Amino acid sequence: AQSVTQPDIHITVSEGASLELRCNYSYGATPYLFWYVQSPGQGLQLLLKYFSGDTLVQGIKGFEAEFKRSQSSFNLRKPSVHWSDAAEYFCAVGPYILTGGGNKLTFGTGTQLKVEL
Amino acid sequence: EPEVTQTPSHQVTQMGQEVILRCVPISNHLYFYWYRQILGQKVEFLVSFYNNEISEKSEIFDDQFSVERPDGSNFTLKIRSTKLEDSAMYFCASVDPRAGNEQFFGPGTRLTVL
Numbered sequence: 001a002q003s004v005t006q007p008d009i010h011i012t013v014s015e016g017a018s019l020e021l022r023c024n025y026s027y028g029a030t031p032y033l034f035w036y037v038q039s040p041g042q043g044l045q046l047l048l049k050y051f052s053g054d055t056l057v058q059g060i061k062g063f064e065a066e067f068k069r070s071q072s073s074f075n076l077r078k079p080s081v082h083w084s085d086a087a088e089y090f091c092a093v094g095p096y097i098l099t100g101g102g103n104k105l106t107f108g109t110g111t112q113l114k115v116e117l
Numbered sequence: 118e119p120e121v122t123q124t125p126s127h128q129v130t131q132m133g134q135e136v137i138l139r140c141v142p143i144s145n146h147l148y149f150y151w152y153r154q155i156l157g158q159k160v161e162f163l164v165s166f167y168n169n170e171i172s173e174k175s176e177i178f179d180d181q182f183s184v185e186r187p188d189g190s191n192f193t194l195k196i197r198s199t200k201l202e203d204s205a206m207y208f209c210a211s212v213d214p215r216a217g218n219e220q221f222f223g224p225g226t227r228l229t230v231l
Contacts, residue, residue: 032218043208043224044160051217090160098214101172103148104162105210105220 002027004091006108013081014116021076021111023091032096033074034105035065039087047089050074051096061085086115119143121223123209129229130199138194138226140209148212149192150220151184153177153205160208166192199230 003026036044048059055067094105122141151163164174210220
């Protein structure tokens with residue numbers, strides 16, 4: 001069964017500091033990995049995704065993530081956090097090839113990011 | 118840019134009432150999903166729909182739930198007799214199979230059961 005673990009429930013960083021949010025996954029095939037961001041009362045916005053190719057992927061809002069197969073990890077990073085980045089971040093995994101069934105995404109429990117000014 | 122839309126944005130209902138949540142997926146997409154997020158918890162898969170039938174459902178998706186694509190554009194989730202624990206944010210998503218499994222999510226419907 002597929003699963004996603006986000007070990008940090010809450011993280012607080014100062015504005016301008018670097019950020020790393022951790023994500024570990026368990027998946028029986030080649031995973032398709034995503035990071036979503038959710039602001040309070042809002043929907044899910046895709047930050048970035050990875051299936052193959054360069055293991056360092058760039059996303060929107062200055063975010064990047066690195067896929068490490070040996071560690072089953074897909075950590076999200078940002079060199080310098082802005083106050084507007086305060087939100088909840090979800091890592092998700094699913095299949096890339098659609099088969100007509102079983103194409104769901106499995107989400108982690110999320111990491112709530114607080115940014116101190 | 119095309120997007121998934123959902124109506125209403127907020128629905129308040131009494132326990133035991135039926136509710137229908139509506140979604141308009143992106144027009145050329147073929148796979149459709151409902152997820153829910155109970156306040157403070159993670160996003161959970163409910164059901165996937167392809168080729169006019171359910172392709173997968175979770176254990177949450179019991180007989181009280183049903184989905185339908187009544188016409189070429191809408192995708193609905195019906196809860197027949199709502200319970201307090203159905204209070205959650207419900208997200209619809211759709212996929213273009215030519216572009217892998219990137220699921221485009223709607224803004225969600227917040228369902229409050231009193």
